[in-house]
Amino acid sequence: MTDSAIADLPDDSHHPTSFVSKYIWSQDHKVIAIQYAATAIFVGLVALVLSGMMRLQLGFPDQFAFIDPSAYLQFVTMHGMIMVIYLLTALLLGGFGNYLIPLMLGARDMVFPYLNMLSYWTYLLSVIVLLASFFVPGGATGAGWTLYPPQAILPGTPGNDVGILMMLISLAIFIVAFTMGGLNYVTTILQARAKGMTLMRMPLSIWGIFIASILGLLAFPALLVSAIMMLMDRLAGTSFFMPALLSLGEQMEYGGGSPVLFQHLFWFFGHPEVYIVALPAFGMVSDVIATHARKNIFGYRMRVWAIVAIGGLSFVVWAHHMYVSGMNPYFGFFFATTTLIIAVPTALKVYNWVLTLWRGNIHMTVPMMFAIGFIFTFTHGGLTGLFLGNVVVDLPLSDTYFVVGHFHMVMGVSPIMVLFAAIYHWFPKITGRFLDSGMGKLHFWITFLGTYSIYLPMHYLGFLGVPRRYFAMGPTEFIPESAQSLNAGITVSALIVGLAQLIFIVNLIWSTFKGKRAGDNPWEATTLEWQTATTPPGHGNWGAELPVVYRWAYDYSVPGVKADFIPQNCPPSAVEMAAAEGGELDDNKGPYNEPTA
């Protein structure tokens, strides 16, 4: 009974008193969630600026003296790594995982609040080490976000000296932080659920976070292992990944290692990583859609099974990133098959979102707009994945802009859409105020249409054969001049979308202080986090008594009940009584609080 005490103790214990213990060294999962989210959003903005600079070079080559090939590759590398790991993983699990798990499950906090705090500070350290690598001699690593050896640690690649060391060390620290967080999330979900909250009554957000945390715990070790081995190759002169080779004409001391082995390890982490990001996003968007369509989620059990199945399958598809890596080509048969199998549960999820909307009563709120935008972009990104997963179709397309278009659609835009949906949806709980819906709609339209106009054309550059990771195409015989105009157009869209994110930042700041006040349950949602006594929830979340759960998370528009939602903690007797009297279930104020225009 040491660290885990708070989950079981009554509410009046452990109240932090000073500002520092309340907001800085906080052990409250809600504060930690906000710390995680703020750090992740900050570092994400850095990565956004980096992508803007890359686009400037691609759209208008030879115009910007400060972008040379070395700097360009450094921007590419840092942009990719920050977005995938330090933004998406941290924001979805560290941010939303932390905020939602105890609240949605009816717990007072995570089971290990101290470990939780440590997890955030370790994450912050990894971010600082990562960003510091820009300022070391030689600059940040420019090896591409996949950090493939041998080139990652050889001269000829920018940042091969200190930059790559900082990157590997930062990743190792991040993995330690994630492991502390992940153990916490998994244990809390397994052991701190409120009375009556069976596994199948958990909201899909929690299912997504749960399976993603397990995937993270089992997949990040592969990245750690490869980082340690590459560090040894770089520092101790071992030859894990380094065969006998030259570098820029000089013989090196290495011998016998296998660069492809690194790729296997990297993608054994890298593919589950896609689902570490996708599964929480799938879950949260399901909850947003159900709430704002006032309809139960369609095929709940199928969705849970699909999440579990996708989680399991994600460990046996990794080499579809390596069809042209020089590995044994016979692997192609196996990995193409498993990859296309994983498409089936993923497709079912898409159908189920649309079928949830079907015959619903769709409130076109800002979160709902982002959720619908997500369905569109995810459908697009998922379908282009079928090109790359099918081994022969990958041959002409791999390493071209088609790949860039695909993974930005499926792993960039889609999770970001969900993140925005989630932020607009849960902001009233976090702060007690709505985000401004006018700014929100403007933000949505620019982001949704802008990103599509960025990434759709990229696929066509890929068909043409335009290579990714090229600083400049220069004159070529097979690429028409018009491709450059297309590139310039993409850049203009990208800059507009990038700038539009300022609207969101302004909205966040403005609404935190001046936004329209929201009640405890402004969206009239069923899940537990909306049933807290105060908004934002106080320390310990639930006041004197923990909630008791009587039903699943999706009792919207239940026949025979006048109110169109029944909270999870509403006992059957209350429903029966209300039905018998023909009256209202509780203080349901009729029309929606945030109706559409």
Added chain:
Amino acid sequence: MAIAIVILLLVIGSLVFHFTSPWWFTPLASNWGTIDDTIEITFWITGIVFVAVNLFLAYVVYRYRFHKHRRADYEPENKKLENWLFVGTTLGVAAMLAPGLFVWAKFVNVPEDAQQFEALGQQWHWSFRLPGEDGVLGETSAELIDDNNPFGINPDDPTGLDDVLISSNEMHIPVDQPVKVMLRSKDVLHNFAVPQFRVKMDLVPGIVSYLWFTPTRLGRFELLCLELCGMAHYTMRGHIVVDTAEDYQAWLAKQQTFAEILNAPVGDPQLGQQVYASCAACHGAQGEGNEMLNSPRLAGQGARYIERQLGYFKDGVRGRHEKDSYGMQMAAMAAGLSAANIRDVSAYIASLQAPVTVAAAGAASDEGRQLYRNCAYCHGEWGQGKAAQNAPALAGQQPAYFKRQINNFQQQIRGAHQQDIFGRQMLLMSRLLQSEQAVDAVAAYLHALPVVQRGEPLAHMRASAQDGGDLDD
């Protein structure tokens, strides 16, 4: 409401974009039409799903938009519907996968009659090797690679002696003949990709990977490196020329075997000294160059580079462009040289050790050094040049000559000729110096660099620079 219309418009817009896009696969030039067919199938299936799902989404969003008196249905699941969707999706996926695996089986199994050749990658260009008359590629190893044996062929292996070596970025192959390309790398990962052939594969140091195709169309196709291989990845280009059988044989007859290269005559500096007598008037007795006469410094330059450039001048690869008046002068001078003359004089020039007459010690600006960092990968930290990278020495070079050559590369006056195999890279790299000021800064920096004498250890340079303090890196 608005969003339903927008989704409808996006679906229509995507289809219009797709069908009117001028950006599409380059015309096929190999046997891999089956890959294009698989893509076609994938396109139809995914396209239909894309349109169907999103049109349905738009309809649903419109039809079930918020209405005060509407109440949503309550339907936790519908097993029948879910099963149908499951079966339909599985069938669609299988319809894409099955032909894909079928074609992949063809890719994995190379036809018996395929001819082999090797593509060897290094940062940042290509070279090629043919098995020669015995049809067997000789043994190689990375440890054997040096300036005199850039392919790392084992000289004791008799099957390697007749291997035909092509140290150019351009490779020829005969049309309608299946070829198996053996892929080998000296340093880091690269990727062999010709968009018109559709297939590609990584080059991995330590192993030999392969791919195969049958070229079906005559032409000159651009070869790209598609695996990130360092700073100048984007300049790692080459060409695959598909010839008729006769043209191919004519080309092949001109190439040298490993044995021929090993036994090639070596330049004689003493004979070269006599040849140099006519050069000395402009380039100086010690090869120090003469700014007044627009003749560059030659001392400090390696024999290979001099030999290659003299060959270019003689063969009209360099010094033919009307805007290159000084080059035209040089071309006239080189026209009279025999192959043996060129060899000898190059050997002599490589032995010259003219001191640098630098007035401006400390002229090396930070800006110049910063801009030079991308050049240093090939031309060397001290501008000493690297034979392995086919990069000339730049240290001590006259600013005027340097600036003129950068300008020539930028204007495609130099380097654009198809046979200028390494100059092509400079077309792209020279663009990094975007302003006159930048070119000036690098020129001044290089001019002030101490010239490395051949054989002098670089460590010594670093130490003396640190003592001086003005050239630290």
Added chain:
Amino acid sequence: MNLLHKLAEKPWLAQTEGGDAALLEDSGPRLPAKTALKFFIAVVSVIFFLFTITFLSRSQYPDFQALAGEPWLPLSNTGQLWFNSALLVLASAGLELARRQAGRQPLGAVVLALGAAAVCSVGFVIGQYLVWLQLSDRGYTVSANPANSYFYLLTAIHALHLLGGLFALTRLIYRFAERPNLASLQQNIGLCALYWHYLLLLWLFLFALLVAPAETYRAIAAFCGL
């Protein structure tokens, strides 16, 4: 299976008042620390599993020189390693003893067993370091051969995990000294014991792996299709 049964539930079915199975069942005592430790052990196992796979695949490259198998190879003499193993066995046994005694008064035996376990663990780490010194003295340095690299790497990572455990054990003893709480002591010693047993098994596995002759690697690699 229970879990499959749970996943097949139809959670939307209405429950009657008092008839809700979810509210009736007793969830039993909650031991979050133990659950977390089990997951942590799973994470560590994945790390070592991946190291092992790469080791086996690397062992089939021609430059790999196994450290044992022929009489002149350094790890053919396993004396020091057996001694280290014995220390780790003692440490594990000490913790097991402490775990069983923890509920009873007086605490003398517990303290003794814990101390012995800690000392043996430190001894194990020092012993491993001595093996390193012996190896590098004989020229088997970390970068000389991939087999050496793996030996240093795997023993180092294992020792790091043990040191982490020692940190937790020390903290536990310190906190108990500050504020004696028998129930908490008993539970936490249980956790330490579980972790030590795991590290012992892991070490025995690594031991067997690292001192195997080249033929064994070949056989395993062939079996795994590497």
